[in-house]
Each structure stands twice: as structure tokens, then as C-alpha cells.
Amino acid sequence: GEWTVTDPEDHGIAPAGLEEARAYAFQDDRHTQGVVVVHEGEIVGEWYAEGADASSWTASWSVAKSFASATIGIAIDQGAIPGVDEPMTTWFPEWEGTDKAGITLRDVLQMSTGLDWDEEYDPASVSDSEVATMVLGQPDQLAYAAGIPAEVEPGTRWSYSSGDTMLLSGVVEEATGEPLGQLAAERIFEPIGMEQVEWWQDAEGHTLAYCCLDSTSRDLARFGWLYLQGGRWGDDQVVPEDWVADSLEPA
Secondary structure, three states, rough: OOOOOOOOHOOOHHHHHHHHHHHHOOOOOHHHHHHEEOOEEEEEEEEEEEOOOOOEEEEOOOOHHHHHHHHHHHHHHOOOOOOOOHHHHOOOOHHOOOOOOEEEEEHHHHHOOOOOOOOOOOOHHHHHHHHHHHHHHHOOHHHHHOOEEEEOOOOOOOOOHHHHHHHHHEEEHHOOOOOHHHHHHHHHHHHHHOOOOOEEEEOOOOOOOOOOEEEEEHHHHHHHHHHOOOOOOOOOEEOOOHHHHHOOOOO
16 A cells, blocks of 8 residues: 555654664765665655656666666566576577577576676777777667677686566566566566656667666665565565575675
């Protein structure tokens, strides 16, 4: 249902501590859009940038990666995906017989594919950045991510890569016949009551698994609360409990 907003002191929380959090979040160089503090399932603190409120759209960036991971966990639980050790060639058969044939779904989830990816956002280096090239110039971002060459053996190097995460969009499409964003809407957004949400797609209709899930601060707080409850929402296990636990373990 709707969030209950309550006095933090009713939860044994000192207002002064919340005020320190608010001051930290809204420093000029942080560009904070909104803050929602939840304790024991109730909102005990909530603040927004000037001109915004609880119904305002909030742009999120790489938090979408966590939604993508959760959707993969659900698809595994449904039996649409065999497991994290399945080779990526199951969904990208063009990788068969190449130096990418050994990459597994686990490698993708842990950003250890070994693909030659540069996650550089400095405008001075944009011409050498795969993420900038993908975002700014590729109508089919999934095809671009899948075409990145291998550099090192999979599982031997961790490197932050939005390209790796974009591959999850193709995995879900091939495994379930649905776009990643549609499956997430059915299995996450609707069950936990995220009503105002849009997940961007590329020009070919592939959900941007790595980025750009827009919602409200309150609705994004629902996802945080879902994970604090081990993937459970009320009486429903939305995300498998073991998937949540594994997601929070270092690799």
C-alpha cells in the first residue's frame, strides 16, 4: 500500500541525525534529487530538491544494474535460465568458437567477462570510451556490447562495465521472449507497488540494463526495502532469498 510517514522520534531516531543526513545530501555539488529514509517499513525522513516533491520523476543511472540483476534472479527461479554458470553462448551463439566462448552468465553479472571495455566519462577521452560510444552513437546498444572483443580470459579480471550489464538485456529477451523492462514490470514493479516507473530502451527496443530507470524517490525506496527484507514483500517472495544474499556477497 501507500507509505506511512511517521515521526522519527517514534522510532527512537534523533531528528538531529536526520538533519545531518539532509545537509550532507543537499550540498551543492551532490545534485541530490530526493532522499527517503525508511525505518521498520515507515518513512521517517523525506526531503526534495527545490521545485520537486514525492510525485516528481527521479532520474537514476547505474542503480538500474541492480534491477537487472534481480530480474535475472527471478528468471532463474522461474526456470527460464538454467543458472549463473550457463555459458553466454546459449543466448549469443555467434560467440561459439571464438575467444568469448568461455564467458558465463556469472562472469557477466560480476563484470569479469574480460572484454575490452573502457568505462570512461571524461569528455576529454570520450573518443576512446566504449560507454560513451555506446550511449551517444549506437542505435542497437545490445549489438554493440555483444561485439566488444575479448582482452583477457573471463573470470580473471574485474572491470566496471556497463557493456557487460547491457548483455543481460539480451539474455532475458532470448530466455523469456520478453524485454527485460517488461519482465521487471511484471515481476518487480507491480508486486511491490512501483507505479511511476519508466526504463529506457535503445532504438531497437532493447532495455538499457545498465542505466536509466526513472521513477520517484518513494518508489525507488520500495526496491531498497525489498532487499532489506531478503527479497520478500508482504507474503510474497518477489526476488529469491538466496539471490539477494548472493548479490550482497563480494566476488
